[in-house]
Amino acid sequence: MFEAQDGRRELEKKIEKYFERKQYPHLQDLLLPLEAADIASLFNELNEERLPLIFRLLPKELAAEVFVELDSGQQELLIRRFSNAELKEVLDELYLDDTVDIVEEMPANVVKRILMHSAPEIRKNINEILKYPEDSTGSIMTTEFVDLNAAMTVEAALKRIRRTGPDKETINICYVIDGGRHLIGLLSIRTLLLAEENDVIDDIMERNFISVQTLDDRESTAQTLSKYDFLALPVVDTENRLVGIVTVDDAMDVIEEETTEDIELMAAMLPSDKPYLKTGVFETWKARAPWLMILMLSATFTSIILTHFENSLAACAILTSFIPMLSGTGGNSGTQASTAVIRALSLGEIRFPDLPRALWKESRVAVCCGLCLAAVNFVKMMIFDRWLMHNPAVTPLVAMVVCCTLVGTVLCAKLAGCALPLLAKKLGLDPAVMASPFISTIVDSISLLIYFQLASMLLGI
């Protein structure tokens, strides 16, 4: 980790200097002590010509680790520049799930070259994993795990781990299977180490374990792993045969991606999977314009309502000046409720049958919030608008209309904000769509209708 930005900038300058002077051994000394993720982030700033050169300075294990961390544009560039021998060397060092991630991002001709230079066994496994749908657990699993036999002794198991371990993604948890490759138990390396050499696996393995299926949603698998604090989860097929494992680092990446997707949806953007500064203007536009367009057109309702009540507004012009405050407060109240419910849904804290409880809670919160806001607003309108700004149009009756509308708006907003995400979930939609912008648009119209209804009742316009 770069302790400070200064450290990083200094490093970048040194790299520049060594490049210019062609002092490659110095360059190598500079890179070797760094973590792969940091080297990759330095490489991201390099120009295309220098990347293959500097990459070749890395020893092959580190090179593979750095390769995984590069962005897909740079991975493609490197693969195109690699000789066949170099490509094979990098591929041999990669873990299977990383290779699959890379293959998924590459254009067809590069994929072909990758598959051609992978060992036949790996090639078969890559093709296997590529078959799973993008959001499934199968697509994020790796098939490189340690499997043991229930009849083995601890000594034999340790021997097997020593022999096969170097190629496995993790040895921290081992999986016990029967003759038909059905998963029958788990064993942590800790249990194994703390057991006696002559103990039999069958006696010490954990038989109560949780497994997921290849077609389960990858987000729910990641949440399961996080909920139970596991380091890995076994993945089985429909016949309970062990086909792979999902490790905690991949689960963390999935949770991060899915959270970003939720947050983007909640802010009315189509999800993008690239970092902010790496997304082009056109791509960003494509992700943002559609929702803006839909929401803009849906504001037609409010404009119809306002045109309809044009005469009331003409009769009491001061009413206009409180419309933005009302719609803003409605939007904010709705956003608070919908955000709380959407987050609770994605953390599994709330389910559809909880709807009545949630509505009851929100309505009480809404009344409390609404009454507070109304009271403060009444005082503010009397003191600030009427007295300090000398606006005689702001009568106590007008203030009453505004304040009563405020309470009604907050109530509707909170109820809509609470109910819509739960309904969306029930209907199989992504609840995050029912967030702030969508709810504001609905609440705007309701709030205006209440406003004009009250105005015609209380002010007689």
Add this chain to the structure above:
Amino acid sequence: MFEAQDGRRELEKKIEKYFERKQYPHLQDLLLPLEAADIASLFNELNEERLPLIFRLLPKELAAEVFVELDSGQQELLIRRFSNAELKEVLDELYLDDTVDIVEEMPANVVKRILMHSAPEIRKNINEILKYPEDSTGSIMTTEFVDLNAAMTVEAALKRIRRTGPDKETINICYVIDGGRHLIGLLSIRTLLLAEENDVIDDIMERNFISVQTLDDRESTAQTLSKYDFLALPVVDTENRLVGIVTVDDAMDVIEEETTEDIELMAAMLPSDKPYLKTGVFETWKARAPWLMILMLSATFTSIILTHFENSLAACAILTSFIPMLSGTGGNSGTQASTAVIRALSLGEIRFPDLPRALWKESRVAVCCGLCLAAVNFVKMMIFDRWLMHNPAVTPLVAMVVCCTLVGTVLCAKLAGCALPLLAKKLGLDPAVMASPFISTIVDSISLLIYFQLASMLLGI
């Protein structure tokens, strides 16, 4: 994991039945095969009288695991009901960091009882960790790790792990320290297992490692761990002495909490650390009302602007009906930009020096989005409002005013949405505060000023 909601409800019914018939052994058989987190979630629904009874049915290791997963109200209840011997038994089974988490939530008299029944060594460590500030790395670390000596052979190291391992939170990574307890290297259990028995630790340990300090922000520590895909991170004091480790499960919890906090702040709520349905009405009100109040009062600016231009609006009443659409679109555009930047900041994808690049990007996106929206809106106003709704007041010139304002509003909104979170970060504030509600309020005023300026220029009012 409960495969389906049905499974859970059936389980709840069975528990109810066994309780009524006092068939406790059946109850035990039902619970034993479940994961601790699932048992805790079942216990959350039980009434106060039954909880201590059913808890005593669990064997002590599982009991401790379940205890950690209960919510703090139930933990308190149990501690109050435990005999001294029972309390000691549970405390002995807990990992240190879990004990600290529990102690932090309990009232003073319960804390005193916990400390009284902990072993002296544990008591010292609890007090040590409690000293660290709430958001620091020290507060989430555990002091139960495996430390090795560089001069040891692999055989000796494995012997030490077998001896001390049962009490450690993880043995997957071991830490090599010198005589002064300074951290000099790391060793994964994998390297250790794959090495020869006579190898010396000094020769096989990893010397290039990343460590964090006790006072580092806990979120940045969790992000570091996630970025490098580590299972644990060593925590050192200011003199580089190893004092603890942070494990991946705790890091995942921190990231989840901090993300929830970010999302809540972005929706103008004060963060709460309880699940949605467990938070009381008063607490929820306290978290939501202050921001609603501030935002409501800040809408005074828009109301002043509208009052100021009252005569222009009277001269051209149709202008009023497009105000909600303009302010809505402004708010949504700003939200998109600010959300993207806030998320990029919390994932470390963007830094303050990137501000000019980000502004340049956002301004191009804004122009593209603004022009598209303006074009669609112009056509919509001509066809729908003027032609279909027979509203002669919607002249092409009025449409021009609305559409030009739209472009200006989107531009201002995107620039403010991009710049404000970065500026907040630079000033040491939480960027998430500069999200949708805050930006909408600013953009509303700017948008109205542009609107009336253009109206007076183009329509001569």
